[in-house]
Amino acid sequence: MKKLLKLFFVYLLLLVFGFLIGFGFARLNLPVKNPFALTGFLMMLLWFLPALFLTVFFHELGHLILGLLTGYEFVSFRVLNRLIKKENDKLVIKKFSLKGTLGQCLLLPTEKSLNQPFWYNFGGVLFNLIIFFSLIPLLFFVKSNLLFLPLLFTIVLNLLFAYINWAKTPGLTNDGNNYRELKRHPTSKASYYQLLRINHLLSNGDDLRDVEFTIAEDSLDLSKNIQVNYAMFLVLYYHLTFQMDKAKTLVDSIETNYPHKQSILGSMWLANKHFQDYYFEVAEKTEDKRLKLIFSDKNTDPGIALFHFYITYLNTGQYPTDLDELFQKNLKNSPNKGVIEPYLAFKSFLIDDVIKKQESIEQSI
Secondary structure: OHHHHHHHHHHHHHHHHHHHHHHHHHHHOOOOOOOOOHHHHHHHHHHHHHHHHHHHHHHHHHHHHHHHHOOOEEEEEEEOOEEEEEEOOEEEEEEOOOOOOOEEEEEEOOHHHOOOHHHHHHHHHHHHHHHHHHHHHHHHOOOOHHHHHHHHHHHHHHHHHHHHHHOOOOOOOOHHHHHHHHHHOHHHHHHHHHHHHHHHHHHOOOOHHHOOOOOOHHHOOOOOHHHHHHHHHHHHHHHHOOOHHHHHHHHHHHHHHOOOOOOHHHHHHHHHHHHHHHHOOOOOOOOOHHHHHHHHHHHOOHHHHHHHHHHHHHHHOOOOHHHHHHHHHHHHHOOOHHHHHHHHHHHHHHHHHHHHHHHHHHHHO
């Protein structure tokens, strides 16, 4: 019965999309055979971007408002690459992006919110649906094409966001999957709240090396998305406290148990594994195209930039000044001030490791 309902909903969704697109073609008098001629395409692109921004904004605003109403406290709010966060009791705006996400609203759980995860998770989808149903009537009254096209895009994108963020899709870390997982698995629920607290502490400037990880590693089910997310923070903690063997053991466990290796979360695991293979001198040449995509994130992520710095230094024997500067830039722009000092110490640790490996090679010649 559930499969039939899901199939019915998908067909209904396709029907709505088809109606909106067909209505849009008719309203704009676009030729059916070639609706995406250059001028039409440029016009669509011009209005698609602000519609996307508004859709992401409404989605994250839903998380924010419903979260605050159910007892959470504000930490940060991001739409595309613009982030607002609380810093020294003031709101500051930063430029920051995170691979695989168009926005993010991080809140701090309190005693009041501990048993109310639904509205914080569902808030984004709810606001997208509210915007979708509120704007549809306007399609029949707006006369200007300049207003009609962004309005149509905003309506379609809000419906699409609502579906994508709540659909039951294996391997996808979305709001619906998160809620269903933490509802069914107590360790996932505990991991979820712990992750929110860790993000608050790091944003507040608390040193990651001093953070207490209260969920035992051996209690984690590494086939579950939220618990793997928690495990990846634990891997970072092990790296920044120079416990490389523990980090390797945990990453190997994720490799063995996590079933969705092609997902974004799987890519996070792959980046750490690739780095550790070089550290433990077991790296092999790989044609995995995901690595190129992962390491393209070095322009924003200090961890990925540092991995790239280390591997390049190890392979070439030349100090990669450009990657060091990129690492420093990413670290400065990171909203998580609690990782700055640990990452700088970790860089020194890795530089020492490269020098030791180079000396070992020279002595063996």
